[in-house]
Amino acid sequence: MILKLKRTPGIYLVGFMASGKTTIGRLLADELGWAFADLDEDIEAEHGRSIAEIFDTEGEAEFRRIEQGAIQKRVGQVVRGKPMVVALGGGAFAEEMNHALLEENGVIVWLDCPFSKVCARVDGTSHRPLARDAAKFKQLYEDRREAYQKADHRIEIDTDNPAAIVAAIMKLPIFS
Secondary structure (H helix, E strand, O other), rough: OOOOOOOEEEEEOOOOOOOHHHHHHHHHHHHOEEEEEEEHHHHHHHHHHHHHHHHHHHHHHHHHHHHHHHHHHHHHHHHOOEEEEEEEOOOHOOHHHHHHHHHHOOEEEEOOOOOHHHHHHHOOOOOOOHOOOOOHHHHHHHHHHHOOOOOOEEEEEOOOHHHHHHHHHHHHOOOO
């Protein structure tokens, strides 16, 4: 099934880490017959290192600069007419410059995952540098919610069934 968005053919999935952006994004892209991109995977492939390694060696500010370049690259593809679902990293949408670029070039969907579910999903993982300190992790979750609320649409992650979340996105009034 190939659907067209009412504006530029890009859907940008935002939300806190472990909210399901990559899993849901892949399924949504398949449903739409569009390309899929995960910005963290783009960055790791281009730089030959994990996100955690970039954070640990270069710092968060340098990672955000790299991330912004990756966003610009993918948005450029969308603007040139390549329909795409893009899963952003958890902090990408909190950066004002990224928010403005995405808002002008597609539809932003916030996957709003409860903190308890996020914690269950990241428990025991080591590849998420911002989840290492529990108190800071909780504060980061709360701080980023304000940015996420600027998305065009909010989908509550109330199930672990990604197909149900994709179905909810497909019901949004964004397609013609």
